[in-house]
Each structure stands twice: as structure tokens, then as C-alpha cells.
Amino acid sequence: MSADPQRIALADADVRYQPDWLPEAAADVLLRALIDEIRWTQHHVRIFGRELPSPRLSAWIGDPGASYTYSRVRHEPLPWTPTLAVLRARLRAESGIDFNSVLANRYRDGRDSMGWHADDEPELGAEPVIASVSLGATRQMRFRRRRGDGSAPVAVALEHGSLLWMAGRTQQFYQHAIHKTRTEVGERINLTFRVLFA
Numbered sequence: 664m665s666a667d668p669q670r671i672a673l674a675d676a677d678v679r680y681q682p683d684w685l686p687e688a689a690a691d692v693l694l695r696a697l698i699d700e701i702r703w704t705q706h707h708v709r710i711f712g713r714e715l716p717s718p719r720l721s722a723w724i725g726d727p728g729a730s731y732t733y734s735r736v737r738h739e740p741l742p743w744t745p746t747l748a749v750l751r752a753r754l755r756a757e758s759g760i761d762f763n764s765v766l767a768n769r770y771r772d773g774r775d776s777m778g779w780h781a782d783d784e785p786e787l788g789a790e791p792v793i794a795s796v797s798l799g800a801t802r803q804m805r806f807r808r809r810r811g812d813g814s815a816p817v818a819v820a821l822e823h824g825s826l827l828w829m830a831g832r833t834q835q836f837y838q839h840a841i842h843k844t845r846t847e848v849g850e851r852i853n854l855t856f857r858v859l860f861a
Contacts, residue, residue: 668828671819673806677831682822684796690824693746694798697852700744701767706736718843719775725764729859733766733784740764747854754794754856762794762856770802770851773844781809783834786859792830797821799851802844806837821853 668679685693703720723731724747725740732738743751751762768777782793801823807816821827829839841853 668826671806671817673817673833673837675836676806676833677829678806678819678833679828679830680819681826683824684826685798685824687824690798693750694823694850694852696746697744697767697798697854698769698850700746701769702741703767703769719777720769720771722767723764724767725859729764731764731766731784731786731859750796750854751856758792758794760792760794760858762858764859765854765856768853768855770800770841770853772850773846773848776843777841779807779838779840781834781838782829782855782857787834787857788860790831791834791857792828794856795821795827795829796854796856797823797825797827797851798853799823800849802841802848802851804839804841806839809836809838 668681671678671680701722701724703722705720706717707714723738723740724743725731726743727740729740730737731740747765747767751765755761770776782791801820803818804821804827805816805818808814819827
């Protein structure tokens with residue numbers, strides 16, 4: 664495990680990356696367990712007035728009452744799975760943050776993606792802390808300024824067993840995305856642990 668996370672060079676943001684947060688063998692076990700444990704669903708999103716299937720599988724998991732609205736759809740939490748509970752406990756021990764929910768996204772191949780967005784919903788608070796655990800195939804997460812200043816997006820390769828922290832004013836100033844790729848890539852699961860406020 665890396666001693667210290669690497670700070671990503673994004674002005675006005677606090678983004679840190681630990682590529683080897685989990686050993687490879689442990690990450691392999693977690694990936695297989697989460698594929699089996701989580702009740703995966705293909706949600707629908709509304710884009711320009713049309714209902715379209717989301718380009719990935721997902722699940723919202725959390726404490727009772729940790730309801731979350733994104734893409735204009737309200738999601739009630741599924742209960743914590745044994746594997747997610749273990750990851751949550753480790754994150755709490757390392758950070759002191761009591762995450763009460765997690766969004767799990769499953770990217771089946773390079774055609775699955777996540778468009779530009781910021782995790783800035785009111786229930787996440789003014790400066791949310793999000794812990795993003797990646798398992799499986801490496802995919803590029805790109806960050807861009809919400810109000811364009813002409814700078815090029817910054818890409819971070821999210822590796823198997825890695826942990827990305829987004830905190831401070833990151834969501835105020837930046838959007839992030841996982842774009843489709845024509846490169847042949849395997850399956851990937853991403854877990855974004857959050858704290859929802861009532």
C-alpha cells in the first residue's frame with residue numbers, strides 16, 4: 664500500500680489518488696464478491712426529454728433512510744452487503760469519516776460510460792468528501808473545469824485496487840467523467856462512498 668496519496672494537480676480542488684490501496688490479490692477477491700453480492704440494475708436516465716437506459720449497471724446502497732436523488736430519480740438504499748461493509752469499515756478507520764452510503768457502478772466493457780457531471784446534490788453538503796474505490800479494468804477518469812477556462816481536461820487512470828479521494832471544493836469547480844473507449848477493456852466496478860445529510 665502506498666504511504667501517501669498522490670495529489671492531482673487541479674486548481675481549487677482537493678483530489679488525491681492511491682493506486683495500490685488494495686493488494687492485487689485482495690482486489691481480485693473483492694471484484695468477484697461484489698459481482699455476486701450486489702443487486703445490479705440498469706436504471707434509466709432522462710436526457711433531453713427522453714428516457715434512455717443508463718450506459719452501465721448500478722446500485723445505491725446505504726443505511727436506512729439514506730435516499731438519494733440523481734438524474735432526477737429518487738433511489739432508496741439497498742442494505743449493505745458483507746463485502747461493502749468491510750470496505751466501509753476500513754475507510755472509516757483510515758479517514759475517520761462515517762460514510763453512510765455508496766453508489767456502485769459496473770462497467771461491463773468499454774461501451775459502458777459515465778457522462779460529465781459533478782456530485783453536487785444538496786444532500787451531499789457544501790464540500791462533500793467522496794472515496795472512490797476502483798476494481799477491475801483500468802479506465803480513465805477525466806476532470807474539467809465547470810466554467811471553462813481553456814485548460815485541457817486532466818485524466819487519471821483508475822487502476823485495479825486504487826482509491827481516489829475527492830474533497831474540498833472539487834465538486835464546485837470540476838466535473839468528471841468516464842468516457843466510452845474503443846480499446847478492448849474488461850469489466851470494472853467503481854464504488855463511490857459518500858455521506859448523505861438529512
